[in-house]
Amino acid sequence: MSWVRFLEVPLRELGQVTLVLGRVLAWTPRPPYDVGQLLQQMVRVGIASVPVVLLTALFTGMVMALQIFTVLSRFGAEGYVGSIVGLAMVRELAAVLGALMIAGRCASAMGAELGTMRVTEQIDALEVLATDPIHYLVVPRVWATTIMLPLLIALADAVGIFGGYFVSVIVMGANPVTYMETTFQYMELDDLTSGLIKAAVFGLLLSVVGCAKGYYTSGGAEGVGRATTQAVVTASIFILVSNFFLTKLMF
Amino acid sequence: MAVPSHRSEIKIHVRELRKSFGAKEVLRGVDLDVRAGESLVILGGSGTGKSVLLKHLIGLLHPDAGKVEVDGVDLSTLDHAELIDFRRRYGMSFQEGALFDSMTVHDNIAFPLRRSRPKRSRREIDTRVADCLDLVGLEGQGPKMPSELSGGMRRRVGFARAIALEPDILLFDEPTTGLDPVMTAVIDDVILHLKESLGSTSVTITHDLNSAFRIADRIAMIHRGTILAIDEPEAFRSTEDPRIRQFLDGRAQGPLTDT
Numbered sequence: 001m002s003w004v005r006f007l008e009v010p011l012r013e014l015g016q017v018t019l020v021l022g023r024v025l026a027w028t029p030r031p032p033y034d035v036g037q038l039l040q041q042m043v044r045v046g047i048a049s050v051p052v053v054l055l056t057a058l059f060t061g062m063v064m065a066l067q068i069f070t071v072l073s074r075f076g077a078e079g080y081v082g083s084i085v086g087l088a089m090v091r092e093l094a095a096v097l098g099a100l101m102i103a104g105r106c107a108s109a110m111g112a113e114l115g116t117m118r119v120t121e122q123i124d125a126l127e128v129l130a131t132d133p134i135h136y137l138v139v140p141r142v143w144a145t146t147i148m149l150p151l152l153i154a155l156a157d158a159v160g161i162f163g164g165y166f167v168s169v170i171v172m173g174a175n176p177v178t179y180m181e182t183t184f185q186y187m188e189l190d191d192l193t194s195g196l197i198k199a200a201v202f203g204l205l206l207s208v209v210g211c212a213k214g215y216y217t218s219g220g221a222e223g224v225g226r227a228t229t230q231a232v233v234t235a236s237i238f239i240l241v242s243n244f245f246l247t248k249l250m251f
Numbered sequence: 252m253a254v255p256s257h258r259s260e261i262k263i264h265v266r267e268l269r270k271s272f273g274a275k276e277v278l279r280g281v282d283l284d285v286r287a288g289e290s291l292v293i294l295g296g297s298g299t300g301k302s303v304l305l306k307h308l309i310g311l312l313h314p315d316a317g318k319v320e321v322d323g324v325d326l327s328t329l330d331h332a333e334l335i336d337f338r339r340r341y342g343m344s345f346q347e348g349a350l351f352d353s354m355t356v357h358d359n360i361a362f363p364l365r366r367s368r369p370k371r372s373r374r375e376i377d378t379r380v381a382d383c384l385d386l387v388g389l390e391g392q393g394p395k396m397p398s399e400l401s402g403g404m405r406r407r408v409g410f411a412r413a414i415a416l417e418p419d420i421l422l423f424d425e426p427t428t429g430l431d432p433v434m435t436a437v438i439d440d441v442i443l444h445l446k447e448s449l450g451s452t453s454v455t456i457t458h459d460l461n462s463a464f465r466i467a468d469r470i471a472m473i474h475r476g477t478i479l480a481i482d483e484p485e486a487f488r489s490t491e492d493p494r495i496r497q498f499l500d501g502r503a504q505g506p507l508t509d510t
Contacts, residue, residue, distance in 0.1 A: 032366070121349035124311050128343040129363045129412075132335050 013234055020134065020212040021204075024142050027135040037140040045106050045141075045207075046148030050155070052105060053098045057156035060093050061085060061163025069172050081174065082183035085164035087191060094156040095195045096243055099149065099202035103235040107210030110141055111231030114214025115224040123215070138211040142204060149203030150196040157195065194250045198243065205242060206235040260287040262420065262452045263308055267317035270303055277303045279476035280317070288450045290442060292463040294498065295473035296507065301456045302346070304473065305422050308454060309341050310334050321420070339367065342418040346425050348409035350397040357393030360384065360412045367416055383411040386441050388434060403430045410438060414445060421445065421453040427462050439465045460499065464488070472498065474507060 064085045072078050114137060117123050126133045161183060168174040213231040217223045263285035270278040277300045285291050295301050306312040307319055310326045319326045322340075329337055342363075350359050360380045364371055371379075384390055387407040397405055410426050423442070427435040439462050445451045457463050463470055464484050471481040472495055479494055480487070490496065497505030 117351075120347065120352075121345045122351055124306070125343075125345060125349040125351070125409075125412075127311060127335065128309060128338060128341065129366070130335055130338045131362075131366060132332070 016212045016216055017205075017208055017234075017238075020138065020215060021208050023134040024139055024208065027132060027139055028143070030135065034136070034140060037136075038144055041140045041144035042148055044109075045102070045145045046152060049102050049105055049148075049152055052101050053152045053156050054159045056097050056101050057089070057094050057160040058163040060097055061089055061160035061165075062167045064088055064093070064160075065164040065167040065172070069168065078174070079178065079182060081168055082164065082179045082181075083186045085168075086161050086183040086187055089160035089164070090157050090187065090195050091191050092195070092247075094160050095153050095198040095202065096239065098153050098156045099199060099206060099239050100236055102145075102149065102152070102203070103206045103210075103239060104232055106145060107206045107213075107231045107235035108228050110207060110210030111213040111217075112224060112228040114138075114211055115217035115227035116214075118215065118217040119220055119223060133215070138208075138215065141211055142207045145203040145207035146200055147203075149199040153196060153199035157192070197250070198246050201242060201246060202239050205238045209235040209238055261285070262287040262289075262322065263454070264320040265304075265308070265317070266320075268304070268307060268314050268319065269316040270300075270307065270312065270314055277476055278307075278314075281473070281476070281478055283471065283478055283481070285452060285454055286468075287452055288446065289468040290446050290453045290455065290466050292467035292470045293454065293456050293473055294458060294460075294463055294470060295456075296458070296498070299473050300476045301473055302424055305343075305424055305454065305456055309338060309343055309422060339416075340419040341422065342413035342416060342420070343422040344406070344409045344413040344424060344426055346406075346428070347402070348397070348405035350405055350408055350412070352397045354397075355393060356384070356389070356395050356397065356400070356408050359397070359408060360393075360415050363412065363416050379415060383415050384408075386414070387411045388437055403434065406430065407434070407438070410441070414441065417445070417449050417451070419449075419451060421451050423453065423455040423457075425456055425458075427457060427459050435459065435462055436465075438462075442466050 065081060068084050069078060069081050072080060072084075114123070117137070123133045126136055165176070165179055165183070168179050169176045210231040213227045213234065217227040219226070261284050263283070265281055265283040268278050268281040269276070281304060283304075293301055293304065303312060307314055308321070310319070310329070313327065321337075324337070326334065326337075350356075351362065354362070357380055360383050361376050364376045364379055380393060381390075384392060387410055389404060389407055389411070392400070392404070392408075397408070400408065406426065406429065410423070413421065413423070421442070426442075427438050430438065442453055442455065443466055446453060455466060467484050469481060469483055470487045472479045474494060480490065480492060482490070487495070488499070494506045497507045
């Protein structure tokens with residue numbers, strides 16, 4: 001029955017994440033509503049992630065323009081570079097790459113912070129002080145991330161398109177007016193919204209995974225290290241796998 | 252020191268409590284009654300299951316078998332939200348303080364006050380926090396962060412946070428370990444004062460014998476996951492039980508250390 005043991009780890013991961021997600025949903029409507037905590041987390045997740053997300057989007061847009069220009073010029077279709085860069089950014093790349101970067105920044109931080117609180121008995125102390133740790137710690141983090149991710153990705157969309165424009169027009173010498181025209185010519189509202197819905201789902205998943213990893217930490221400093229690493233790896237896997245199913249579902 | 256009569260009401264009732272972590276059996280059938288208003292001290296060496304027992308009394312750990320009843324309520328019958336709410340009648344301090352390291356000392360002690368009902372005014376909270384800091388000899392330390400404090404100071408802040416709401420049941424996990432003799436006496440006095448002025452029931456884990464004999468109405472000794480003996484301090488001190496004698500006399504050789 002060795003295949004059962006092989007399944008044990010992914011099943012346990014899935015179980016923990018589902019359990020934490022369930023408790024987040026159950027506790028969200030209950031008072032007290034800690035708006036201060038929510039705003040604080042929105043700043044930490046959202047505002048502080050702006051540079052890293054924009055840099056990722058900028059260079060992705062620039063590289064996409066270079067690659068697609070090279071390939072399309074082989075059959076004389078350089079005129080479509082703008083459309084392809086724009087659609088690829090908006091539908092797919094900004095959300096996935098942005099979410100992966102934020103998983104590296106924030107899921108790890110949540111894993112480390114909650115993990116430290118677990119091993120130093122701060123989570124037990126919350127329970128003892130008649131406060132549910134999921135309610136107090138996890139609910140604001142999860143909703144802050146879920147709200148902030150689509151906003152960050154909307155910015156990333158714009159910056160990615162600008163990166164493509166910059167390379168095409170300045171480096172490759174494309175016509176700026178036609179480039180912008182072709183960028184938006186085939187783009188529909190659905191392309192934009194589907195990318196942002198993905199971003200929100202990724203935000204929910206990466207924060208729940210990060211918090212779950214921290215919440216279930218055991219074994220001192222080494223355990224915190226393990227939780228931090230696993231938070232990033234597991235969150236990234238969740239993002240990549242769910243991306244496939246979300247894409248299949250929405251298109 | 253007033254000793255509660257044997258007919259007095261039972262506050263915490265523990266029966267046949269068992270708990271294992273993996274293959275390690277930590278509690279092997281603990282029976283314990285804590286009387287209302289008494290100060291019970293649990294003695295025992297390291298790794299004998301003292302902290303695990305204490306965490307069962309407040310539902311932080313759930314028994315594999317047996318039951319814990321507090322005020323006649325079996326903790327295992329409460330769902331998660333009810334258990335969280337039930338804990339309003341407790342205060343508990345942890346071995347290393349377990350202070351919230353993202354908050355100042357003041358906010359740590361104010362935390363239970365701000366979240367309790369009925370709502371208190373800011374001034375009431377500030378006054379109570381200052382009083383609690385005074386009680387544990389940390390006047391004016393409110394604005395500091397826990398990382399700026401020594402281990403002993405953190406422990407005292409944790410103690411202050413536990414008593415801030417003047418709860419009905421107090422659980423202290425080694426409140427005086429690592430404190431100097433004067434501070435130990437101060438903490439002991441606070442525990443006695445709470446018992447006398449509020450009638451709080453307290454369960455204190457310690458291996459500080461002086462402290463134990465000072466604050467205890469009764470002393471229980473735990474060894475290898477069971478209660479060896481439970482008795483009043485005087486009877487405890489003069490016991491003939493060789494296992495308790497070894498602990499009280501602090502000898503390396505004896506029945507406790509023979510395997």
